[in-house]
Amino acid sequence: MARTLxxxxxxxxxxxxxxxxSPYDVAREIGPGLAKAxxxxxxxxxxxxxxxxxxxxxxxxxxxERDPEALELLRHSTAHVxxxxxxKHRPDAEIGFGPSIEEGFYYDxxxxxxxxxxxxxxxEEAMEEVIEADYPFERREVTKDEARELFHxxxxxxxxxxxxxxxxxxxxxxxxxxxxxxxxxxxxxTGHLGPxxxxxxxxxxxxxxxxxxMLQRIxxxxxxxxxxxxxxLNRLEEARKRDHRILGRELDLYTVDERVGSGLILWKxxxxxxxxxxxxxxxxxxxxxxxxxxxTPHVMSERLFEQSGHLENFKENMFGAMEVEGARYRxxxxxxxxxxxxxxxxxxSYRELPIRYAEFGTVYRYERSGVLHGMLRVRGFxxxxxxxxxxxxxxPSEIAALLDLVDEMLTTFGYPYTIELATRPEKAMxxxxxxxxxxxxxxxxLEERELAYTVDEGGGAFYGPKxxxxxxxxxxxxWQGPTVQLDFNLPDRFxxxxxxxxxxxxxPVMLHRVLIGSMExxxxxxxxxxxxxxxxxxxxxxxxxxxxxxxxxxxxRAYVDQLRESGIRAHLKDRESLSYRIRDAELRKxxxxxxxxxxxxxxxxxxxxxxxxxxxxxxxxRSAFLNRVIEEIETRAR
RNA sequence: GCUCCGGUAGCUCAGUGGUAGAGCGCUUCCUUGGUAAGGAAGAGGUCGAGGGUUCAAUUCCCUCCCGGAGCUCCA
Numbered sequence: 001m002a003r004t005l006x007x008x009x010x011x012x013x014x015x016x017x018x019x020x021x022s023p024y025d026v027a028r029e030i031g032p033g034l035a036k037a038x039x040x041x042x043x044x045x046x047x048x049x050x051x052x053x054x055x056x057x058x059x060x061x062x063x064x065e066r067d068p069e070a071l072e073l074l075r076h077s078t079a080h081v082x083x084x085x086x087x088k089h090r091p092d093a094e095i096g097f098g099p100s101i102e103e104g105f106y107y108d109x110x111x112x113x114x115x116x117x118x119x120x121x122x123x124e125e126a127m128e129e130v131i132e133a134d135y136p137f138e139r140r141e142v143t144k145d146e147a148r149e150l151f152h153x154x155x156x157x158x159x160x161x162x163x164x165x166x167x168x169x170x171x172x173x174x175x176x177x178x179x180x181x182x183x184x185x186x187x188x189x190t191g192h193l194g195p196x197x198x199x200x201x202x203x204x205x206x207x208x209x210x211x212x213x214m215l216q217r218i219x220x221x222x223x224x225x226x227x228x229x230x231x232x233l234n235r236l237e238e239a240r241k242r243d244h245r246i247l248g249r250e251l252d253l254y255t256v257d258e259r260v261g262s263g264l265i266l267w268k269x270x271x272x273x274x275x276x277x278x279x280x281x282x283x284x285x286x287x288x289x290x291x292x293x294x295x296t297p298h299v300m301s302e303r304l305f306e307q308s309g310h311l312e313n314f315k316e317n318m319f320g321a322m323e324v325e326g327a328r329y330r331x332x333x334x335x336x337x338x339x340x341x342x343x344x345x346x347x348x349s350y351r352e353l354p355i356r357y358a359e360f361g362t363v364y365r366y367e368r369s370g371v372l373h374g375m376l377r378v379r380g381f382x383x384x385x386x387x388x389x390x391x392x393x394x395x396p397s398e399i400a401a402l403l404d405l406v407d408e409m410l411t412t413f414g415y416p417y418t419i420e421l422a423t424r425p426e427k428a429m430x431x432x433x434x435x436x437x438x439x440x441x442x443x444x445x446l447e448e449r450e451l452a453y454t455v456d457e458g459g460g461a462f463y464g465p466k467x468x469x470x471x472x473x474x475x476x477x478x479w480q481g482p483t484v485q486l487d488f489n490l491p492d493r494f495x496x497x498x499x500x501x502x503x504x505x506x507x508p509v510m511l512h513r514v515l516i517g518s519m520e521x522x523x524x525x526x527x528x529x530x531x532x533x534x535x536x537x538x539x540x541x542x543x544x545x546x547x548x549x550x551x552x553x554x555x556x557r558a559y560v561d562q563l564r565e566s567g568i569r570a571h572l573k574d575r576e577s578l579s580y581r582i583r584d585a586e587l588r589k590x591x592x593x594x595x596x597x598x599x600x601x602x603x604x605x606x607x608x609x610x611x612x613x614x615x616x617x618x619x620x621x622r623s624a625f626l627n628r629v630i631e632e633i634e635t636r637a638r
Numbered sequence: 639g640c641u642c643c644g645g646u647a648g649c650u651c652a653g654u655g656g657u658a659g660a661g662c663g664c665u666u667c668c669u670u671g672g673u674a675a676g677g678a679a680g681a682g683g684u685c686g687a688g689g690g691u692u693c694a695a696u697u698c699c700c701u702c703c704c705g706g707a708g709c710u711c712c713a
Contacts (some may be wrong), residue, residue, distance in 0.1 A: 115642085198670085200708075201643095202642070204641085210709075213643090214640065262704075317712085365713085369711075370708085377713085549671050549672095576675085579675065580671095595672075595673060599671090
């Protein structure tokens with residue numbers, strides 16, 4: 001009698017199957033429905049192909065479309081099918097890597113002629129053929145020598161191959177004519193692929209190293225259902241519509257000019273209003289939290305940056321030196337040295353601490369031309385920077401106060417957020433024990449508040465651990481948010497001190513923190529977050545007053561004046577037809593339209609139409625509307 | 639910086655080896671309007687910059703500048 005294996009299912013149920021069975025056989029044993037739906041399996045914690053022979057007794061979990069891991073498999077398998085198709089059209093294409101990624105997959109190819117959009121269409125057609133052929137994904141274990149032979153025409157694969165240890169199991173996967181060096185697993189056959197779409201091509205360095213060969217990357221995405229694919233493509237379309245560069249132009253928020261230079265933002269009046277509102281709000285907030293405003297120059301002596309170490313560690317990101325009367329100056333890439341100089345302008349007593357200096361400081365950094373991107377990645381930007389000088393004992397309360405600030409700020413803008421604690425990296429300066437202690441302090445505050453956080457092990461800067469806050473925007477994308485950073489470096493470099501209770505000199509702890517980070521990036525992000533429809537308190541134009549006809553212009557103008565008198569940004573539009581003006585106000589995303597005609601004139605009212613609310617309108621007493629607007633602005637309602 | 643793609647009116651775009659066109663916007667006039675485009679006329683372009691090929695270049699070639707998709711890096 002054949003021997004049997006005992007498999008344990010996720011629900012704890014035990015099953016006996018003949019030796020030599022595969023997960024597929026297990027699925028069939030459980031039911032035909034599962035056998036059909038199963039795509040792969042997790043055996044003793046390891047993902048394996050559905051038809052892989054089981055080695056012995058094991059825990060097994062069958063993966064179907066509903067498991068997140070299955071989507072990754074699907075995408076990875078789709079990448080293989082893409083490579084199969086590319087090889088059909090371009091037999092000489094060298095194959096690089098083709099993994100699944102967060103939103104889909106890519107595959108890198110070494111080709112002489114880059115791919116065109118027409119190529120992508122041809123590849124999609126060829127992929128259909130591969131799918132129809134329903135080739136199984138066949139897994140084989142090979143020796144290094146066998147693999148060398150199999151991939152003798154694929155230099156990129158050979159290079160990867162040499163990195164395997166001699167005793168490592170090397171596996172290859174074959175689907176029809178295409179063979180790839182691959183760890184797997186895959187879906188059972190090419191016929192199991194779902195709907196997919198090739199999206200774009202781009203250059204990518206072999207192994208991400210800019211000194212290496214440039215490969216051609218094809219990006220695509222794949223799902224189990226057409227519905228999900230369409231949803232994803234819609235999301236991409238939605239993101240495209242929110243693009244701050246397009247909205248920024250349409251709403252006259254900012255511009256760039258090649259005469260000024262790449263990566264340098266010109267804030268137009270409407271954008272400046274938004275920026276100024278944010279600055280005013282934040283100023284009020286931080287003054288309430290015990291910060292003091294300071295200002296420091298944009299250009300400072302190069303010697304300062306020698307002392308701070310920026311010239312040593314940050315030089316490739318700094319603008320070049322300019323010379324004045326024999327001395328060299330630099331545009332500042334960071335605000336900290338200036339703030340330290342202010343701290344050191346006097347002898348400091350422990351009684352003064354903590355000292356919190358805040359500045360909307362404009363910094364300039366050289367960024368490679370290829371990375372510049374609208375307002376999100378620029379060469380000149382204004383940070384809402386602050387530096388806290390305090391004693392070691394004060395660190396926890398300072399961190400706690402910051403958590404409050406961050407929460408209040410992000411709630412105002414309607415951003416949910418997550419927290420990350422970044423700890424000591426390999427190459428770090430300072431005593432590991434000091435690091436340990438500081439990290440414990442940060443952790444302690446988070447835990448005391450019962451805040452959820454993740455740990456980015458080794459993700460801290462070389463000079464100190466940090467807390468990173470990630471924002472989640474209206475369409476679910478993550479953005480870099482506030483950061484708080486402990487610094488064990490600059491206090492030493494500048495020999496910062498305070499006189500303690502014991503009348504001795506002591507070194508204060510220094511914290512760097514930003515809430516919004518960079519004005520440019522934050523506003524760019526806000527444009528996309530709100531899709532250009534800013535809440536009332538930020539909206540460049542808050543109320544547009546529309547007289548029905550010329551007859552009511554004086555009355556409408558008087559109302560505009562009254563609104564402005566109360567600090568409301570109101571404008572009169574009286575030229576074109578009412579329909580036209582309504583449409584224009586909607587397109588400009590003005591929060592409120594106030595229409596005045598015969599009826600309103602008679603009753604001293606105003607017909608209020610809210611942005612995006614269509615024909616729904618409200619008849620309000622003029623002072624009632626004014627008060628409502630003021631209230632909404634003051635509470636910074638979202 | 640690198641690979642590929644692009645740059646024509648303020649914006650979105652069409653077009654051509656014989657020096658240019660649309661829609662929107664803008665100006666003026668008519669219309670005096672009741673909730674997402676009332677009508678007409680007009681102005682506006684050294685076709686990104688420089689060089690080359692050609693009888694002739696916005697068009698073909700080269701270099702540069704700027705933008706885009708990525709790679710790498712970052713607030």
